[in-house]
Amino acid sequence: MEELLKGGWMLLPLAVCSVTAIAVIIERVIFFRRIKATQQAEIILEMVGNKRRDEAAVLAEKSVSPLIRVLAAGIVNHQQPSKAMEAAGVNEVAAMRRGLPVLDTVITLSPLLGLLGTIIGMIDSFQIMALSGMSQPHAVTGGVAxxxxxxxxxxxxxxxALIPYNxxxxxxxxETETIEYYATRLELALILPVREQRP
Structure with missing residues (x-):
């Protein structure tokens, strides 16, 4: 800890970056742990296939999963499920990406702040050298360190921050691929009963 305090005032913005990154990482981990719902998607598709569309809609609308919410949009707007699910999918992908621009900024900004802190420290070391000459080499090398x-x-x-970001x-x-897969299956399940009703 004492060594860190010697790093200068530039460690303050780096500390802010690290706290921000940790907060985003924890929030996203909690979010992604809640959204796995492929079993529920299978149940909803089975209900739609068995002509229990209203029950499937009620079940889907209660979910917090992006996948199920997209399917809910398709079930509710069964006249044009493709467009409805596409619009819902855009919103859900945006919700999944929430916080990632902040992590990306921290990943880019932190090394630059560190480099700036090093340059400021080197300038201070050279000023010590200019004032005292080489009579105090420990002061200069300590400043560089x-x-x-x-x-x-x-x-x-x-x-x-980079590892969780990736x-x-x-x-x-x-998740996007899974949403596309189940959305296509739902669209087929909604179209088939309509075709069966035609003479």
């Missing part, structure tokens, strides 16, 4: 703490802190914050991006891609 302290300056590098900011860079190390910035890179650490970026690395800690996981969340991959998870959103998987």
């Amino acid at each position: 302290e300056a590098l703490i900011a860079t190390a802190a910035g890179i650490t914050v970026a690395v800690i 996981y969340f991006v991959a998870r959103i891609e998987r």
Whole structure:
């Protein structure tokens, strides 16, 4: 902890970045743990296939899962399910991406803040050298070491944020593919009864 305090005032914005990143990561982990609902999607598709569309709509509208909410839009707007699910899908993907721009900013900004802290520290070290000459080499080398703490802190914050960020991006891609798959199946399930009614 004492070593970190030697890194200079630039560690304050880095601390803010790290706290912000941790808050977003925790919120997104909780969000993604709640939304897995492929079993519920299968039940809803089975209900629609058995001509129990109203029951399926009631069940789907209670869910917090993006997948089920998209299916609910298709069931409620069964006249044009494709357009309804497409519009709902845009909203749900935006909800899944909430917070990710903040993480992306932290990943980009933290190393730059660390580098800026290092440059400021190096300037201070060179000023010490200019005032005292080389008679105090420990003061100069100590200043350089302290300056590098900011860079190390910035890179650490970026690395800690980068791993969850990449996981969340991959998870959103998987969820989007799952939504497209089940939306297509629902559309087929809604179209088939209409075709069967035609002479």
